[in-house]
Amino acid sequence: MNKPMRSLIGYFVRGMLVVVPTAFTVWVVYFAFTTVDKLLPLGVPGLGLVVTLAVITFVGFLSSNVIGNTLVEEFERLIAKLPLTKLVYSSIKDLMGAFVGDRKRFDRPVSVSLTSEGAVRALGFITREELGFLGMHRHVAVYFPQSYNFAGNLVLVPSERIEPLSTNSAELMTFIVSGGVSGYMEAEPGAGPGQGGKTQPGLRGPGGQGA
Numbered sequence: 001m002n003k004p005m006r007s008l009i010g011y012f013v014r015g016m017l018v019v020v021p022t023a024f025t026v027w028v029v030y031f032a033f034t035t036v037d038k039l040l041p042l043g044v045p046g047l048g049l050v051v052t053l054a055v056i057t058f059v060g061f062l063s064s065n066v067i068g069n070t071l072v073e074e075f076e077r078l079i080a081k082l083p084l085t086k087l088v089y090s091s092i093k094d095l096m097g098a099f100v101g102d103r104k105r106f107d108r109p110v111s112v113s114l115t116s117e118g119a120v121r122a123l124g125f126i127t128r129e130e131l132g133f134l135g136m137h138r139h140v141a142v143y144f145p146q147s148y149n150f151a152g153n154l155v156l157v158p159s160e161r162i163e164p165l166s167t168n169s170a171e172l173m174t175f176i177v178s179g180g181v182s183g184y185m186e187a188e189p190g191a192g193p194g195q196g197g198k199t200q201p202g203l204r205g206p207g208g209q210g211a
Contacts, residue, residue, distance in 0.1 A: 147180075
């Protein structure tokens with residue numbers, strides 16, 4: 001393959017790396033706007049989304065005071081009396097609270113040893129330490145997100161196989177979901193320690209070695 005053709009292919013690949021994520025992001029935003037506008041046909045494009053955001057913010061304001069919080073508790077008591085509705089409501093509420101609530105659950109990143117010698121490890125987040133209700137006092141609940149998927153697996157792991165990681169939870173989640181492609185800035189080529197290169201923070205395995 002001659003040099004001009006290689007250059008053209010290189011430009012095309014670089015263009016794809018810019019255009020594809022940009023186009024996907026624009027499509028997601030457009031889909032959100034159009035979907036909400038269809039649910040709230042107010043005649044002005046985008047106004048439905050603005051109204052929805054305003055209503056959600058107003059509900060959050062009301063639930064922050066005594067009267068509003070009392071109304072929310074009464075509503076949740078009513079929901080608790082409906083078996084299927086309670087399951088759906090509580091599951092969605094707990095999932096949302098795990099990411100953005102006051103009781104965040106995905107804020108304790110850990111490295112889990114999958115072998116006795118610790119050579120193979122998995123990255124996840126501790127979601128619950130006390131499992132006495134299952135008779136597993138020496139285990140903890142660890143959530144392992146799946147790469148390129150909005151799913152994951154909950155695994156009960158012996159506590160001695162858990163090692164906390166001093167890293168940003170959001171960065172680690174991005175690192176896992178992207179299959180290790182995104183989430184941390186790699187060192188610049190040829191830049192050694194003290195040469196101003198960007199380093200990969202936080203991920204530490206046994207004995208301070210990179211996991």
